[in-house]
Amino acid sequence: MQTENTGLAAVAEKVKLLAAEHAQQADATRKLAPEVVEALREAGFARHFVAAERGGTQGTFAELTQAVFSVGQGCSAAAWCASLSAYSSRFAGHLPEAGHQELWGSTPDTFVVTALPPMGKAAQTDGGHRLSGRWTYVSGVDFADWALLCGMVGDEGRFFALPRKDFTVQETWDSIGMRATSSHSVLVDDVFVPEHLSFARSDMLAGTSWSPVPSHNVPFQAVGGLTFAAPTVGAAMGAFDATVAVLAGKKQSVTSAVDLVRAGAQIDSARMLVEQNAKVIDDREFTPAAMARNERNGAYSAEVLVDAVGGLVRASGTSGLAEGSAVQRFWRDVVSSSSHIALRYETASVRTYPASLFG
Helix, strand or coil, rough: CCCCCCCCHHHHHHHCCCCCCCHHHHHHCCCCHHHHHHHHHHCCCCCCCCCCCHCCCCCCCCHHHHHHHHHHHHHHHHHHHHHHHHHHHHHHHHHHHHHHHHHHHCCCCCCEEEEEEEEEEEECCCCCEEEEEEEEEEEEHHCEHHHEEEECCCCCCEEEEEHHHECCCCECCCCCHHHHHHCCEEEEEEEEHHHHHEEEEEHHHHHCCCCCCCHHCCCCCHHHHHHHHHHHHHHHHHHHHHHHHHHHCCCCCCCHHHHHHHHHCCCCCCCHHHHHHHHHHCCCCCCCCHHHHHHHHHHHHHHEEEEEEEHHHHHHHHCCCCCCCCCHHHHHHHHHHHHHHHHCCHHHCCCCCHHHHHC
């Protein structure tokens, strides 16, 4: 299964091949190879949403989505980290201008990671806040330069940007899938965060920023699920390719053929829905109907992809479940990534769908 390769996606093809070479080892060691991390940085994922005046790409959501699809075909965990590095920089775009200078003054390729739930607490003090807390599931934190952490200041949620020296990583990620995403916990103990490295959580949710960069001004409802849906689609595409490789040269049963065809259709449908989400954002169609549909698309795509990779495991038979098989690795990865809260129907259904969505 192929994707259109232009811009970042063309560079991502090289990352895909490198990540695929190291994917089995990454799954076993629970860490991306250093050369894969460096390839992600060099490809431009971290700078994709950084302002052009800071040396960033100031790119589109459609371009990033295609690139993440591509990397995901080679290694699910690499695609997950590629996606989150881009979207974390987008979140950091809400920082005041002085914060932009501190994060990207010397390079647009600063690797930022994000903890969205407000798991910490902060107290206001002269010139900023003092922050403490423990945040779980912070993907990519092993190789992060900065962490963007959400905490409560009284009744207000705020994000705080901390350099690597100001937080501790606790290795807690033990999921059966997406093993190499380094989604560990972050600990912060009474650290001072200056005012220019903080912004209100409400700004992120509403998608309002002083920055003129369009991608820095996108409501979270429109974009939240896309971050995680794109690498999941890429992983399912990788599972399809791996299944075809297992079945090559073998006499296929009717059941295997049906499972393969059905899975291919499911993956294509999920991919198109995720592409639709990216187009909604690039076209800035932030109507209640379009944003609700984006959330629905993410949840539906995750459900369909889990079903698709289950069919691919059936199609590949015992060979696909071998310890070193890419089929079972992608299967575990898709099941794991699809469990993310941003891809759950429960998340999408908390908002009332406008009648116009069905008209």
